Amino acid sequence: MQNRDAAPAIEVRNLVKTFCGRADPVRAVRGVDLAIRAGEVVALLGPNGAGKTTTLDVLLGLTSPTSGRAEVFGQPPRLAVRAGRISAVLQTGGLLRDLTVRETVRMVASCFDQPRPSEEVIARAGLTAVATRMVAKCSGGEQQRLRFALALLPDPDLLILDEPTAGMDVSARRDFWETMHADAEAGRTVVFATHYLEEADSFARRIVLMADGSVVADGSTAEIRAKATGRTVSADLPVVACAEAVDRLRKLPGVADVEVRGRRVVVRSGDSDVVARALLVEHEATDLEVVSGSLESAFVALTMAAGAKEVQP
Amino acid sequence: MNGTFTALELRRVLRDYVSMFFIAVLPGFFYLIFGAAQTYGSEDAGNGNVAMYIMISMAAYGAVTATTGIGGMAAVERMQGWGRQLGLTPLRDGSYVAMKAVVALVIAAVPVGLIYLLGLATGAAGTAAVWGLSAVLVLVGAAVFAVYGLAVGLAFRTEASVSAASGLLVIMAFLGNIFIPLSGTLLTIAKFTPLYGYVALARFPLTEGGTPTGGQEPLWHAVANVAVWATIFVVVATALVRRGRQRQ
Numbered sequence: 001m002q003n004r005d006a007a008p009a010i011e012v013r014n015l016v017k018t019f020c021g022r023a024d025p026v027r028a029v030r031g032v033d034l035a036i037r038a039g040e041v042v043a044l045l046g047p048n049g050a051g052k053t054t055t056l057d058v059l060l061g062l063t064s065p066t067s068g069r070a071e072v073f074g075q076p077p078r079l080a081v082r083a084g085r086i087s088a089v090l091q092t093g094g095l096l097r098d099l100t101v102r103e104t105v106r107m108v109a110s111c112f113d114q115p116r117p118s119e120e121v122i123a124r125a126g127l128t129a130v131a132t133r134m135v136a137k138c139s140g141g142e143q144q145r146l147r148f149a150l151a152l153l154p155d156p157d158l159l160i161l162d163e164p165t166a167g168m169d170v171s172a173r174r175d176f177w178e179t180m181h182a183d184a185e186a187g188r189t190v191v192f193a194t195h196y197l198e199e200a201d202s203f204a205r206r207i208v209l210m211a212d213g214s215v216v217a218d219g220s221t222a223e224i225r226a227k228a229t230g231r232t233v234s235a236d237l238p239v240v241a242c243a244e245a246v247d248r249l250r251k252l253p254g255v256a257d258v259e260v261r262g263r264r265v266v267v268r269s270g271d272s273d274v275v276a277r278a279l280l281v282e283h284e285a286t287d288l289e290v291v292s293g294s295l296e297s298a299f300v301a302l303t304m305a306a307g308a309k310e311v312q313p
Numbered sequence: 314m315n316g317t318f319t320a321l322e323l324r325r326v327l328r329d330y331v332s333m334f335f336i337a338v339l340p341g342f343f344y345l346i347f348g349a350a351q352t353y354g355s356e357d358a359g360n361g362n363v364a365m366y367i368m369i370s371m372a373a374y375g376a377v378t379a380t381t382g383i384g385g386m387a388a389v390e391r392m393q394g395w396g397r398q399l400g401l402t403p404l405r406d407g408s409y410v411a412m413k414a415v416v417a418l419v420i421a422a423v424p425v426g427l428i429y430l431l432g433l434a435t436g437a438a439g440t441a442a443v444w445g446l447s448a449v450l451v452l453v454g455a456a457v458f459a460v461y462g463l464a465v466g467l468a469f470r471t472e473a474s475v476s477a478a479s480g481l482l483v484i485m486a487f488l489g490n491i492f493i494p495l496s497g498t499l500l501t502i503a504k505f506t507p508l509y510g511y512v513a514l515a516r517f518p519l520t521e522g523g524t525p526t527g528g529q530e531p532l533w534h535a536v537a538n539v540a541v542w543a544t545i546f547v548v549v550a551t552a553l554v555r556r557g558r559q560r561q
Binding site for chain 1: 315316317322324325328390394395397398400401402403404
């Protein structure tokens, strides 16, 4: 679809959000820069506590940043929400249990100036059969589809999904993403937070990896994999590795992590050749195996690196 | 104001039969037992009779049960994520509060309407001014307890806490001279409790300050009680809203 907007769908500059906790202030987001063009499908990937939800909350105008700037289609988030340009499927919660599915849609629809017809969004979300059911009696998947129906009401140009498939079973998850695929193909910009790697991998064309409140990697799936350059070398040692042997492996150039599982050692490294040579020659290892980086190992390597930086500021 | 939203909210509360039982049916039943069925019901009291006095008391009890529950649930709902959902719409906080206030007023009018009808049918007597003014005072004063419910909901954030707040109303109602006429030290203490001033004010058109024990109380006692408690509830609720906002 043609991008008729000069302004990017999302523009975030040096976003910082600090929560004043009882003890120490929690720095949930520590200087995030992010630009997303209209029509992109982007996964915001990261472990719990990476700052994904907080970043999305700022974009939705649900919370204000401590410092920095966030704009949606060139507008402050709250104005973009009022104009119906951005909408979201929120994480669990957020529904009234004693309303029916249809009543919930009608109630939220009544808050918009020109919503899509209630019956239309109910049908789009596949809820027609359960429209008269109480929310309390809906399954987790049905409740999630109801949140999706609510998000469709303003017919937004940008749809934010915060952990949209949390609590869904495998088939509900597949159905959900099929619906989303259709939407994205129609040209809607979609940004979703997840910690399911396969979802990010199969649905998004771009992945923004967050850890400890910062963006640690941003690019296509292939680029993220390459960035980690992680390969895993594992082999059996003649005897259970002693601390000294592990230490020697750790000191090899490019080694990120050494794990001992009985006689087997597992080494994650940027230079697998050096590790392989050392294992075979110095440690008389057998059954050597080299596995190239999966998205998962990239995820681990990149988020761990961010954690390590945290320890030594 | 959004008609669809308000109507759906009303329908939601009205079909919660358990709550509606405590809001309307139970106080109505209390009126019949303590007012209509008693021989003293037809005795004179101020500008009417004793049945009227008990009718106003029970209507007030039903009305505050309604507003406390609605205020409390509004707070709990918003904090359990419904506030975030509504935050994704153009709905403004002011409109939301206004709609909840309308809902609270309409629901509070249910026990008032029911009990006044029962009163009319079972011999509660008073001048037209007593009927009209007391109903208005019951409804308007009940708003103070919507703020009480709101404060409790904001402080404890659970549905159980809202039920507890409604339960606490029973104790306040005893101390508020609603169920039985108090005397002595207990009465002295009771005068400082939240429901005392509100009910005394609602009954003022009937009693003009006369008490069941033959005493006389000036109007400002009731007004001061309501004003002080309203201020306390508003200050606490405001502080709690601020606390909630900082955590966001």
